[in-house]
Structures are given as C-alpha cells and as structure tokens.
Amino acid sequence: MAGDITEAGELYSPFVGLVYMFNLIVGTGALTMPKAFAHAGWSVSLILIIFLAFMSYVTTTFVVEAMAAANAQLRWKRWEKEEDDNESESSDNEVVPSDGYQRSEIQPILSVQSRGLSDPFEIVERVEMGQMASMFFNKVGVNLFYLCIIIYLYGDLAIYATAVPLSLVQVTCFSENGSCGTQTGERNDTDSCWGPIRRIDAYRIYLSVFTMFLGPFTFFNVQKTKYLQILTSLMRWIAFSTMIVIALVRIAAGEGAGDPPIAQFSGIRNLFGVCVYSFMCQHSLPSLITPVSKKKHLTGLVLLDYILVLAFYSLLCFTAIFCFSSGALMDMYTLNFSGCSPYVPTVVGYFLGLFPVFTISTNFPIIAVTLCNNWKTLFHREGGTYPWIVDRIVFPLITLVPPVIVAFCTNHLEILVSVTGAYAGNGIQYVIPAFLALCSRKDSALVYGPELSNKYLSPFRQVGWVWFVLCWALACFIFVTANFILTDINI
Template sequence: MLDLSSSSSMPRSAAAAVKTYSPFVGFCFIINYIVGTGFLGIPYVFWNTGVIAGVATLVVISMAIAIPAIWTLEVMARAQAIDDVDSSRVQADSEMKAVFRIETDRHFEVSELCRIFLGRVGGAVYLVLILIYLFIGQWLTGPVAGTAWSSNLPLNFGTFRQCSQADFNGVLHPSDGCWNSYALCILFFAIIVVPLSCLDLKEQEIVQVTLSITRFVVITSIIIYSIVAEVKGYKGHESVDPPPNSTVKEHVLGFKMNGFLATLPVVIYAQMLHVAIPSLVQPINDKRHLGRLFWLIFATTSVIYGVLGVTAAVYLKYSVNEQCTLNWADTTSSGHSMLLRVYSYFVVIFPSLDVLSAYPLGAIIMANMVEYLFTGNPRVQSGRFFVTVNRFVWATLPLICSVYLSDLVELDKFAGLPAFCAAFIFPAFLQWRSVKMCQNRFGTSITPYTSRWVSGFGVVGVVFAFGVVITIATFVSFFLPHSLA
C-alpha cells in the first residue's frame, strides 16, 4: 500500500506559513456562516405549518443536512490521498498503508472535489449552480441592510427621505427620496463589508467571535422576551384578527401542507453551509474531531431555531411577520418605555448587523471558486494583489445589483434549487464515487471521519432520494400562493 502520512508530506515551513485558529474559533466562524438571516422566517413558517409539525420538520431536515456535511470531510480526506500520489509528494511502498487526512497547507474547494471524483463536466455543472446560489445569497443581504437602515435612520434631508415598509412592498426597488436613502444605506453597508471581504479569515478572528457572541445574545433575548410577554399577556405588538374558522390550537398542533412546502427551503437555507466547508475547516489547527464539531454545530443551530421558532410563533401568533424581527418595529414608537424602544430598535436593526459577519465569508468563498475556475490548478498560488482584487469584485457586484433590485422573494425561491443540489445530491454522488475510487486504488476508503452510521451506501441512497423529493416539492411550491395565512 501507499504511505500517505501527514508527517512525510507537509513541509514544516509551509504549515507554519498558514494562519490557523482553534476549533472554538472555527465553531464561531461556522455558526456565523450558518446563522445568517435564515432564522428570520422560522417563526412564520412554524406558525403556518403547525408549530409541532414545524419542529419535527426542523429535526428531520437538520439530521439529513448534517450527514452530507460529514461526507464532505470524508471526500476532502480522500482527495488529499489522491493528490499526494498524483503530485509525487510520497513514494510508493507496497508495505505501507494509506492514511487519509485534511491538511492545512492544501485547499480543496467543493468544485475541485467534483472535478476529481465526478470529472470535468460534473465539476463545471456544480460550479455554475453554486456560483448562482452564492451570488443570489449575497445579493439578498443588501436589501436586508438597506431596508432596515433606510426605514429606521432619520435620513430626511435634501433629496433623501426616511423609508417605510410600504415603500418596499411589491416593487423592484423603492422610488424617489426613499430610493436615495436606500442606496446610501447600501453604500454604508459596502464600506464595512467590502474591506472585510478582502482580508483573510484569520485576520477577521476578533470580528467573527464578537458578532457570534452578539448573535447568541440577541436571539436569546428574543426568546426570553417572547416567553415573558406570552406568560404576562403583554400585547405591545400590532394584533391581527385570525382568519375565519382558524384557532390557535390548529396552528400549534395541526398540519398544513402549503406551509410545510414553504418550510422546506426556509429550514434548509437556514442550515446551509456545505459549499463553505473547505474554506471554513482548512484554517482549524486541530482537525482530529471535525466530525464531532459539525454534529455539535448542527445540534446548536437546531436548538436555536427550534426554541426561537416555537416561542416567537406562539407569542406573535397571527401577526408574525415573514421576517420576525420586523414585529418589534411596533414597539419603537413613542408611548413605550425608553428601554423597550431602544431594545426594539436593536432587534429590528440586528439582521443587518448579523450579515456583516456572514457577507465577507460568502465573498471569499465565491472568489476562491472563481480563482479555481480561471487557474484550473489548485497549486497555483495567486499573488496578494490578484486575491484582493478578485475578492473586491465579488464583494461589490451583489451590492450593486441590490441597489437596483430589492424585491427578491421569487429569486430567493429559485436560489433554493441549486442549494438542494449542493446540500444533498452532489454530496451523495461525491461520497459514492470517492469511496469507489479509493477502494479500487488504495484498497480502503476509511477516513478519520468515516462512520458506519452515516457513511454507508444505504444512507447515501436515502439522502439522494430525499434531495430529489424536496427539490420537486419546492418546485411545486412555486405555483402556490406566496401568502400562507
């Protein structure tokens, strides 16, 4: 067999040159990437699916989406073994075993993994689908910041006017003075996130950890607020009369297929990270327990989403907004205590602050994929100038688009289709092909992340079928009414 041990294949100088961080910092980076703006719609779809049914859907989806994430780690380790042989980093020795691992000085984007195990066509198809998904995902963050800031900042001077939520309903972009304020807020957002996108992940360590802690604090405060307000019967938010023949019990214990079909893309989008896994795990200095780290991450996000969805949905009931934080705009007006008004402003503005941490990660991942597309060789080390310009371009273009198009409801739906391919279908193909290739080439395919519970071909088939079914179900939901009430 072949000796693929890390000690013989990674030069100390190369390893030392790579900036790394601890598993805890890696946990914060990955949580920041997952818990972006996806959680905003959880209470809304829970209420309109059935709260208990929504929790069950979240649990099933989270387990289904965690398994392909573990497969991605396995595939990266197998690709490293193949790369060691093909690049002649190790010498053949029939008496030594193959050792699969993820190195710090070698970066595999998922598009490259597809090219290795699925061929050029597979890699090209994946790259196109994911670039579309990532670009639309980045595009969506612009309106999140622009809408929140232009609606809450007193921009009333010259040709500028403070916006209201009505300015953004059913239009491509706001008009007149509101559009000027909206565009100015997008510019403010760009001034913050574009420079961050040009930095390496290690250089963002303090920012990412701080925003991760802030995110947990805000989400926890919304949960506590909803519980206390529901127990005390506080009705500070605008109430909406229930539809005829609709009861709270029905929304908590019942099940609505229309809402369920809308829940699938929302929950999957909220847990989606597969395309970012190589970029996020490469700098982690201790990769021995990455599998456990990912299970912990998905368990953490599932608990956060579940508790938030249940408490906010039960408290807000029929008035729950598609973006749940907008419900706190009702308590920013005079007539409420100053403390409540300050808190409510912070909750409303929070999503735009939240994407400050996720946006640079998305821009870096897009730039890495485009760099691989142009170089075609992962061993080509681009200069710092090219890397910076590449990241600048892909951090700027989505924000320019968001200035001229802020109504992205339908685009968000279509962005889900390539996301399902990235989360379920392509990982299943990669797992199957990488196992077959390594067994044929090395006589084994077992990596440090392989588990008999999730790595077998039976599980691969189930997840693949699951991905196909929910893709079809989501396509069907395109033809259903947008409102679930």
C-alpha cells in the same frame, strides 16, 4: 471558496471548533424562520426542521469523509513525486509508472505503511470544496459545481442587499404624526415614510446608498479579520438572546398574541427553502474542521452541534409564533423588536432593528469577493491570464450588478431566502456532498486498495444513503417547483 489548498493554520480545541461551527450555521437565515414557521403550522414545521437537520448532518459527514479522502490523495501524489525523484536519481534507465492509479495496482498498501505515516487519511491540510470537486469530478461535474456555488452566492448577495435597507426603512420610517410605522407583517410599501416619500422609495434610496458604499469593495481583495468575526458573533448572540428573552417574558405575562395553526400545506414551500438555507455550512466545513486539534470524536461533535442548533432554532421559532400573531411576524424577525415596538426599550429596539445592518454589511464584501473569485476560477484557462479590464472591471461588475437589480425589484426577504435555499442550497447541501462521498470512495479504493479504510468514513457509509440523499434532493426540487407554479396560477 475558489478551491485553495492551505495548511490547517493555527489549531484550536474541539470545543472552539464546535462554537465556530454553531456561529456559522446560525446566521441571517434564522431571522426569516419564525414567519415561515408560523405560516406552515407548528407541528409540520417541527417535523420538517428535525428531518432537514438530520439530512444536513448526513451530508456534513459526507463532506468530512471527502476531506479525508482528498488529504489521502494529496499525500499519495506527494509520495509518488518523491519516489519518482529518488528512483530517477538512482537509475536513469528504469521505467517508472507516472500515474498514481497505475502504481496503486502494483503496490497499494505496503508503500503507504513504509512511509512513516500510520494513517494517510488524517485531515491536516485544508482542501476547499472547489479543489475536492476538481480532484473527484470530471470536467462537466466541476463546471456544474462552480455554477451551483455561483448561483448560491448570488442569492446570498441579493438577500444581504435586501435585508440592510429593509431594516433601515423599518427603523427610520415614521408616519405623518411622528409615530412609528406599521408593526404588522403585511407591509404596505406605498405608505408614507418621510412626507411624500413612500416606504418603497426609502427602501430603494437606502439600497442605492448601500451599493455605493459597499459595492466598491467588490473590486478589491477584502479579507475577513479575526476581530471582526468575534465582534459580529458577539452581536449575533446578544441579539438572538434578547429576542428570545423578550418573547418569553411577554408569553409568561399573558401578552402573547400568537395562535399558530397545527399545519398549513401552503406554507411548506417557503419553510423548506428557509430551513435548508439556515442549516447551510457544508461549503465552509474545510475551513472549520481542518484546524481542530483533536479529531478523534469529530463525528460526535458535529452531531452535538446540530442538536444544539436544532434546539436553538426551535426555541427561537416557538417563542416567536406564540408571542406574535402570524400576520404580525415580519420577513426578518428583528424588525418585530425595532425602535417602533412599544414593549421594547428604545435603545434595545434600535439595536435589534439595526443589528442586521452592522453584521450583514461586514459580510457583503467578503461574499462578493468570493463570488468574483469563483467566476474567475470557472473561466480560468491553463497558463492564461485575464486582461486588466476583465479582471478588475468585468468580473466585479457581473458579481455586483445582478443581486442589486434583484434587490431593487423585490424586497420580500422570505421569498429570496426560500428560493436560494430550495434551489442552489439544495445542490450545495445535498447533491454535491453526496457525489463527493460517492466519487471519493471509488478514488480511495483505487489508490489504497480495500484493506486501508478511511477512518473518517461517514456513519451513513452504505451506498443506499447516498442515493437516498440524491432522491430526496430531486423530490424537494420537484415539490418546490410544482408549488411555485401552482401558487402562481392560484390553484
């Protein structure tokens, strides 16, 4: 995330890339979608989720286009350096333009074709979004980019820090007679958990333990392993498939209690933020797309991925809202199938109840280290280094403390996901890709001339699409903010 450039690494087939991208998109946000779906109404929810999936696909093609343009610029600069070195050896007295843009005005295409690479826009090097921002944005734009990424990662950490103790409370809290706690979506945090200890107290105890165990990893450079990724992906598929099957069985047996409204305007705000968060993948596209071995039909594969994700989300949400009443759906859907559910086998119930604990706990240190690195990049000075106490203590502390405080103050997961998606997610999914597409097109035209086009150019190549995305992002920001204000003053 901090903007490193690396080789593509081990290549994999387009099918494997499609699976990886599907796994990236379908994450924690999907667990909060059913409740938001039920509160907004099934027809409004379906229309909105289809449109947001389409908008996310549009901006994904913008990021892929910018990745190709970034590869082309890096390739041009490398050629420039090689040519300057060769010419300096042959003639010390000859004056050679040092700036790539100046040279492009003199010889934009002939030199490209003579260098032995038929297409300079081929994506062979991984250029993260931070590096693309540095290449195509000015200093203000780069700082705003990192600020947006940092806010989003803070939201991620707050969501993770809330989801784990919330799941543990639901699984382990029992009433005075030893039976399971409430199965309604409206939690009463003052209910007893263990004798005199209330549910909210148990939540904060679990949050403290979670912070003590996983917080120290923020002070070290933790890396995700391949096998850990495989394990979490496998658990995710088992969990989601189990919930869908159980809900379908209940509906088929006539035990479904859901009667969702067709439309409910007051629920759109949360649904919007949750859906934006649930379709988020733009920030990780360079790591996913670059290693794909054959990129000829890349745009079509990405479209297929979005269609599959949309179908999966629709199946998950519709089975949920017709299986459970809107009042019974919990902030995190897995909690409806926890060990307290009478219609779920005990072992399955505890697996589903604890599923977020295992998967989120493995991701929390990774996100924390990523956020810490972005802070360091934002304040980095050329040629300067940080004192040890700033590098190893101050940055990790400003990374860890704020999301933990937020998690202590609220355990309403749906609201955290909604706010993160509606604001920071809005910037990452819409604003940044739109400006990357706009600026990278100008850069490529300046360096290579209009005759050599980017073969990964987005299908939405007209500049009107870029402005449409930006207008949509602004409209969403205004709508969500106005809705929050009106809700707070009970209008």
